[in-house]
Amino acid sequence: MPLYDCMLLMKPHVRKEALLDLVARVGKHVFRRNGVVTDIKSFGVVQLGYGIKKLDGRYFQGQLMQMTMMATPNMNKELHYLNKEDRLLRWLLVKHRDAKYGLEFLSEDDGKKELNKFPRFNMIGDDDADEEDDDDDNDDEEYDVEQEERTTE
Secondary structure (H helix, E strand, C coil): CCEEEEEEEECCCCCHHHHHHHHHHHHHHHHHCCCEEEEEEEEEEEEEEEEEEECCEEEEEEEEEEEEEECCCCHHHHHHHHHHCCCEEEEEEEECCCCCCCHHHHHCCCCHHHHCCCCHHHHHCHHHHHHHHHHHHHHHHHHHHHHHHHHHC
């Protein structure tokens, strides 16, 4: 089963109990379809880049929640009942791409062979580091001179 993020943007005045009720309903829906909710994050009240117009007004703020879940690929079609939810401003389901889970992940060598393809000097950047160190040394000498002038006065 692929991993999805379900982003829920709710109206700013929605109480915490109603917010948790909606998240629980989505979680139960995922569970009934043999899915698993792996993580829930709340970002609190966020400022929106533009106003979202609804029947009861225009909203420039919203409460943002993120639910990470493993679910069947047809979960996007099954969540369309959220369109009728009056507490929501927007919702979005995002699929994680190129993620490996379970036995696929364990059989991978974690990309160690891929790192050997890159030249070592490009990853470390020795030339840039030496130039920065010289600049830092000059700054220290200037500081020492200023310190000596203050003590002699």
